[in-house]
Amino acid sequence: MTSTPTPAAPPTLADLTVGQEIARTRHEITRDTLVRYAGASGDFNPIHYNDAVATEAGLPGVIAHGMLTMGTAITGLLDALGDPSAVRGYSVRFTHPIPVPPTGSVTLEVVAVVGAIDEQAGTARVDLTAQVDGTKVLGRARATVALAAAGTDA
Incomplete structure (x- = not known):
């Protein structure tokens, strides 16, 4: 995985602005990744x-697990936050399967951007864009x- 550097201190609500990119990651997924996740x-x-x-199921070949994709997609945000317990909710729509080749890998690219800030609630909505070869694999990932x-203090 490659990602943006982790900040020295976790961000505060005041550090964020709508449209701000807070994480960008690349994750290599191989058949070995699928075996480990299955186990x-x-x-x-x-x-x-x-x-x-x-x-036979109508897929282009072996595909990554949906929950593997969902879990992998949020890791850059978790690193940027510095505290995974800050996440109060996370949801996605699965829009496209991720075919994983027999050899080599496929790259899941994820960008996390601040979509909205609710100062009264002390929360921010972070929108995740997850793509493989330019194709969105998750929709409405928030x-x-x-x-x-x-x-x-948090």
Whole structure:
């Protein structure tokens, strides 16, 4: 994974502006990644490891797990926040499967941008754009984060 540098201190709500990019990451996904995720999650659906089964199901071949994609997409934001407990909600729509080649890798590119700030609630909505080869793989990917106001503790 490559990402933007982690800030010295977690951001406060006052540090953010709508439209501000707060994280940019690139994640390599391989068949090995899928095997490891299947073992950790218990999701052994054959569309994630068997090309014949995946194509019979109408897919372009073996695809990455949806939850693997969703979890991977938010890691840059978590690093930028410095505190994963700041995330109050996270949701996505799965818009396109991620085919994973038998050898080599595919790259998931994610950009996290501040979409809205609610000063009264002490939260910000962060919109994530997740793409593989220019194709959006997640739609309406949003995280709500609770951040300290300037000069206070979280």
